[in-house]
Amino acid sequence: MIHVIASVRVKAGRAPDFLEIFKANMIRVREERGCIEYFSAVDIDAELPPQVLDENVVTIIEKWKDLETLRDHLESEGMLVYREKVSGIVESVSIKVLKET
Numbered sequence: 001m002i003h004v005i006a007s008v009r010v011k012a013g014r015a016p017d018f019l020e021i022f023k024a025n026m027i028r029v030r031e032e033r034g035c036i037e038y039f040s041a042v043d044i045d046a047e048l049p050p051q052v053l054d055e056n057v058v059t060i061i062e063k064w065k066d067l068e069t070l071r072d073h074l075e076s077e078g079m080l081v082y083r084e085k086v087s088g089i090v091e092s093v094s095i096k097v098l099k100e101t
Contacts, residue, residue, distance in 0.1 A: 001036065002070050003098040004062035009091045012056055015042065018089045019058065025082040032076065034069020038062045056091075070097070 010018045022040050029038045040060055043053045064070040073079060 001100065002064040002067055004064065004070065004095065006060040006093060006095045008058045008060060008093050010056050010058060010089050011091055014089045015056060015058060018086055021082065021085045025078060028078050029073065032073050034065035035073065036063035036065065
């Protein structure tokens, strides 16, 4: 199983716009071969000292059957369309692809 954590920095005040587009795409992604889990999350104030809150970051949490299905997802027509739709909203993306130890 492959785990993905993507941190998406959006332009100030644009998180609601990004989330609307993401959630519409999320329905399609969850039906893809190999997708186990796929959802967005935003910071909440847990009052934990090391926590850094950022209202302009959306975290995408994913689980895929294997690296092959993740790669298929990233190259899918739906993801190309999604990336085009959010291109004017997203400032940067960082991604971690992980496996359990």
